[in-house]
Amino acid sequence: MRTSIATVSLSGSLTEKLTAAARAGFDGVEIFENDLLAAPLTPEEVRARCADLGLSIDLYQPMRDMEAVPADVFARNLRRARAKFALMNRLGTDTVLVCSSVSPLAVDDDALAAEQLARLADLAQDFGIRVAYEALAWGRHVSTYDHAWHIVQSAGHPALGTCLDSFHILSRGSDPKGIEDIPGEKIFFLQLADAPPLAMDVLQWSRHHRCFPGQGGFDVAGLVRHVLHTGYSGPLSLEVFNDVFRQAEAGPTAVDAHRSLLVLKETVGLTTPPAPVVPTGVAFAELVTADAEPVSAVLAALGFARTARHRGKPVDLWEQGEARVLVNTAGAVRRDGTRLAAIGLESPDPAAAARRAEAFLAPVLPRRRAPEDAPLDAVAAPDGTELFFCATDRPARPDWRADFADTGHTPRETGVRRIDHLALTQPWHHYDEATLFHRGVLGLHGQESVDVADPYGLLRSRAVTNADGSVRIALTVGAAPSDDTVHAQHVALATDDVVAAARRFTEAGGRLLPIPANYYDDLAARYEFAEGELETYRALGILYDEDAYGVFRHCYTHTVGRVFFELVQRDGGHRGYGAVNAPVRLAAQHTAR
Structure with missing residues (x-):
């Protein structure tokens, strides 16, 4: 199943967002209207840029306050929509998101909403465009997905369907099982976001605190399973409003986003990546320092002994019991002080653990080693900490401690x-x-x-x-x-x-x-x-x-x-x-x- 991300989920200019999405491995993007309006590129140039990057433009969004409004207001809405549909043709995208109205002019009249959405869909069809109607959790009269679907059903137009958004559904506590009553072909788009459990206004919750699936408290995977049961075959798309993501570098955020979808796809059974290899212990903690004396003094007082030194690098192994600390003075800068730079994790299958990490976009770290050094697989965590997959005390696998020469020192027993x-x-x-x-x-x-x-x-x-x-x-x-x-x-x-x-x-x-x-x-x-x-x-x-x-x-x-x-x-x-x-x-x- 294809993956997509809304440009509003990433920081930077539109060009930077598109580049980050492509490099992270996404198949497509949703173009957020504000990003396009602020871009120096023409719609044709945006379309060409996406094509060069291998990205499809899966959705243009949002179109607001369109339905259940007085006739003169709706006439102006159709005029605006005609211009937007022509713009979408230039962009090369065929689906537009229409949010349920929050306008004070909107009236509580489902029949009028269905009639006006059908007329909007008539116009969209003339441009080869589909309208995906979404219930905002704070919509003035339509705030639940089943209500939005009822209006779409009543309109009965082939170019009108619904857009489901996990945040709008789960933040209100709606039961997503009812999604299975919607025909898959009428679900025109699926947007995904998680969120931490917060007691606050749903609009502020949505605009500032969404996160990627698996990072919050919603059962996003459960919702996706219901959607898949309908036969939906469109993309899994991320739409995440988050103050932190908007300030962070777009590239790493896009990788994080894509990883969240990889985990989600595995959870719901869409893919079968290498199975997780859960670590069974901590082989070592590695401290990097420009001055080994202060940390060595603390370790010695704790009862550790410098039992071995690496044969080819300025790295000492300190041990007591099963606790092992490496003190590395290679390449450290004095102003950085002592820091925890790497962790050795005991693994039942280090090679499989590395394959799993690589499949989920963890950067595999190149390692300078002598021919006789143990072949340790290592990846980088998001904070830069190096994670080594180790097999200590297992004869069938290389033991990383063989890279160290014994000093003859014995730990002092301190418990x-x-x-x-x-x-x-x-x-x-x-x-x-x-x-x-x-x-x-x-x-x-x-x-x-x-x-x-x-x-x-x-x-x-x-x-x-x-x-x-x-x-x-x-x-x-x-x-x-x-x-x-x-x-x-x-x-x-x-x-x-x-x-x-x-x-x-x-x-x-x-x-x-x-x-x-x-x-x-x-x-x-x-x-x-x-x-x-x-x-x-x-x-x-x-x-x-x-x-x-x-x-x-x-x-x-x-x-x-x-x-x-x-x-x-x-x-x-x-x-x-x-x-x-x-x-x-x-x-x-x-x-x-």
Whole structure:
């Protein structure tokens, strides 16, 4: 099934939007009227440009406030429509979108609406054009898809059909099952958009907060299944109004958009791409730094030892238990500080995982390696983090650790067992894309998004995880572009006894993040602790949380560059990440900074 995107979904000039859509792999576009009006190109030049790019023009939109109006107003509407139909002939497109009226002049008269839409379709037919009538969720008298279809049915004109829009249908809570009562040939167009669940005016919700399918809370896939049952054979087209997308670079946004349709098509059974290969663990976290000494000191205090060094690159392997951290000093710029640049993911089938990633438009990263180096497949996440698919401790596959020469050093026991989770700060315009990427490409499950108060703004965070929690990645974004560099990334290390681990860390010279005394006064009011327990937490800066499954205790090291470490203890299957404590941690980090 062909894919299309409305030019309103992308930023830039019309030419830039068309180029981005073509490069991302779309088959066609909807030309939004404002984009054409502002373009220096003639309609013929736009048509030629689309043809050169391999794009069809699937829809021209929107035509507004056409139906159920007084006779003199409708006469003016027909005059305007005639000019637009002639324009569409010049563009080379044969379908126009007509939105249900929001005009105060429109009357609540379905018979008049059907009559005037039939006359509009008569005129359109003279130009070889079809009219797709759509119910706006905030339409003055027609606001549901079944009402719009009733009017189209009553008009009974071959050049008049309906346009279905997932946002307008699902935002109102309409049951999409009724779509199956519409003949497929009378569904002239299908527009798709998702949205997060918000309690706000539907018009503002629509104009500012739509997102691509799979990035919000709507069952867009369920709606598409109903549409497919009708026999609809037109394109799957994205129409997404979003303030962030309008400011972000068009190219990456178009790729994100196309990826969302690839995931959707797989979900509804239209395609069978390579199956997801869900990672089974974290092989390593790689830190890039221009100065290895500060981060090495923190790792040493945590009980890690520099157990190996890469045979051909300035990369050290630090280990304790199953937790592995690579410290890479190749190519780092001192002003960037230390940052989390790559993650090694344990994979049952690294080659298949890479094929899946490539099929869903993840850029495969070229890798400079010596002939004897392990052949690791790597792709880039939307934020630029490199993801390596690894097979550690499996004799049948190359082990990445064979690239490292043993140093003979042994880790000091401090109770660190493995990497519990990783937190990645996302560029402000890639948050939704990152969630879809980790779900669609890696097969991870996205948890609910949470908002966290920061002393200077607001953070949004969403964790993605595999079924058993052996892979957990928290994706975080600030409220403004400047937040990309303000907020740090971190590596959380699992331990069976966070108190003992914290004490060993401080005894080895490590510095834990001081937590204000007021926090512990509040803990005393909310929970009951054993004698001396709260005093221990206060002395070490350990934070505490509970959920329905268990208890979470955690503390933080000081920040090195853009990275800090967290020691965590999960008891009883606790599933969270200490979000309730995040405002206190963020304030403490700002104070320390």
